[in-house]
Amino acid sequence: MPAPEGFDYDVRGAEVVITHHGRRATVLRGAAAARFLDDVEQGDAQELMARVTGNYRRGNERTAKNHPRNTGR
Incomplete structure (x- = not known):
């Protein structure tokens, strides 16, 4: 599975x-924003932003696409 890419963040006051x-993709405020900024300093920022936004691959997209319930979509 490829690593997430293309994410960026900007701090605007408390957001x-x-x-x-x-x-x-999303706006974090308050405690969530503070936690995010602490976590970015400690780890992989791209992976963290993908997790926070919910925009990451789970590895089952092709399987779900071919499922009979999803035909014709």
Whole structure:
């Protein structure tokens, strides 16, 4: 599974705006923003932003696409 890429974040006062390929993905405020900033300093920022936004692959996309329930979509 490839590593996530294309994420960026910007701190605006008490908010953290996370973008993915230039489009706003989510805005964190308050305690969530503070936790995020602490975690970014300690680990992989791309992986963390992918997890926070829910925009990451789980490895089962192709299987789900071919499932009979999803045919014709």
